[in-house]
Amino acid sequence: MSSDFDPDRFSPPKYPETPYAYSERDVALYALGVGACARDAVDADELKYVYHENGQKSIQVLPTFTALFSLGSLKFQVPGLEFDPRLLLHGQQYIEIYKPLPTSATLNNRVSLAGLHDKGKAAVVEMETKSYDKDSGALLCMNLTTVFLRGAGGFSKSSPPFSYSNYPNDKGSSVKIPKGQPFAVFEDCTLPSQALLYRLSGDYNPLHSDPMIAKLAGFTLPILHGLCTLGFAVRAIIKCICRGDSNRVKCILGRFLLHVYPGETLVTEMWLEGSRVIYQTKVKERSRAVLSGYVDLHGLSSSV
Numbered sequence: 001m002s003s004d005f006d007p008d009r010f011s012p013p014k015y016p017e018t019p020y021a022y023s024e025r026d027v028a029l030y031a032l033g034v035g036a037c038a039r040d041a042v043d044a045d046e047l048k049y050v051y052h053e054n055g056q057k058s059i060q061v062l063p064t065f066t067a068l069f070s071l072g073s074l075k076f077q078v079p080g081l082e083f084d085p086r087l088l089l090h091g092q093q094y095i096e097i098y099k100p101l102p103t104s105a106t107l108n109n110r111v112s113l114a115g116l117h118d119k120g121k122a123a124v125v126e127m128e129t130k131s132y133d134k135d136s137g138a139l140l141c142m143n144l145t146t147v148f149l150r151g152a153g154g155f156s157k158s159s160p161p162f163s164y165s166n167y168p169n170d171k172g173s174s175v176k177i178p179k180g181q182p183f184a185v186f187e188d189c190t191l192p193s194q195a196l197l198y199r200l201s202g203d204y205n206p207l208h209s210d211p212m213i214a215k216l217a218g219f220t221l222p223i224l225h226g227l228c229t230l231g232f233a234v235r236a237i238i239k240c241i242c243r244g245d246s247n248r249v250k251c252i253l254g255r256f257l258l259h260v261y262p263g264e265t266l267v268t269e270m271w272l273e274g275s276r277v278i279y280q281t282k283v284k285e286r287s288r289a290v291l292s293g294y295v296d297l298h299g300l301s302s303s304v
């Protein structure tokens with residue numbers, strides 16, 4: 001792809017602050033979109049994400065819901081870098097949660113370019129979003145979104161290829177899957193309509209709904225949103241390791257290894273390493289790993 005990118009003149013662009021508001025309805029719709037209560041409508045661990053049970057004042061927010069905060073803010077260009085948006089894939093998501101998540105809020109998002117890498121066949125872009133509660137000014141969470149722009153590599157025409165990062169390497173790097181037996185394994189079916197349901201949470205990219213667009217992007221059918229797969233995996237960890245207590249999740253990394261087709265079965269394997277849960281999600285029908293990463297927890301006891 002042609003590009004006027006000049007590595008010598010590169011400086012990270014400045015982006016305006018953007019608002020993001022959500023309601024309890026958005027929180028519940030998101031939870032349904034990542035499979036909460038799909039198999040059991042009265043699931044004791046999950047009903048609280050979609051309904052005020054037992055006199056609860058408000059429903060609870062799944063930690064992966066925070067990944068939505070950044071989506072509307074990431075429509076920016078990097079000057080001089082051209083890419084075909086139809087070939088964009090979500091590469092990774094890293095999330096840090098600093099405060100309990102309100103059931104409804106208005107946020108201010110501060111976005112910055114955290115990384116830009118010329119990988120030859122692709123460009124990899126990392127965008128950081130810090131989300132502040134508008135009323136209190138408190139920093140609620142941070143998302144680091146990595147996008148893989150197929151066909152946009154080679155833009156720097158320099159040797160070594162251009163690579164900019166303002167992040168420590170350990171923040172968003174991939175994980176090594178342990179060799180031993182997993183501590184827990186959780187199997188979950190996605191629905192054939194999973195992406196159509198999940199998109200209502202705000203990611204309307206037709207790659208996930210339109211068969212023609214999916215074909216142009218190289219897939220036989222519309223694929224599942226990476227963040228939907230991540231939502232399934234983290235929900236499995238909350239169920240199996242946190243005894244249903246989502247407030248224990250402190251930080252999440254997910255690297256998308258392969259696409260998922262809606263209707264496929266997700267099998268999430270989990271290993272414990274101190275207060276870190278290493279996980280890997282496979283698609284059962286194709287025996288392929290589609291996602292791997294870790295989740296760091298508050299107060300994980302050895303008895304789990």
Ligand SMILES: CCCCCCCCCCCCC/C=C/C(=O)SCCNC(=O)CCNC(=O)[C@H](O)C(C)(C)COP(=O)(O)OP(=O)(O)OC[C@H]1O[C@@H](n2cnc3c(N)ncnc32)[C@H](O)[C@@H]1OP(=O)(O)O
Nearest residue numbers: 074077078089090091092119125148225226256257258259
């Ligand atoms: C200026 C632009 C700004 C953009 C702003 C737009 C903002 C939009 C933000 C919203 C984003 C959400 C949109 C959502 C889309 C989706 O949900 S798509 C579905 C979910 N994602 C997937 O299904 C992708 C699954 N993964 C894959 O298909 C493959 O892993 C891959 C991404 C195609 C890469 O595979 P491959 O081409 O074989 O790469 P490699 O040869 O192994 O590696 C090449 C280098 O790239 C690095 N890399 C590889 N994978 C990833 C990854 N997942 N994330 C980040 N980086 C990756 C890899 O390390 C290699 O680098 P080097 O080691 O330095 O060579």
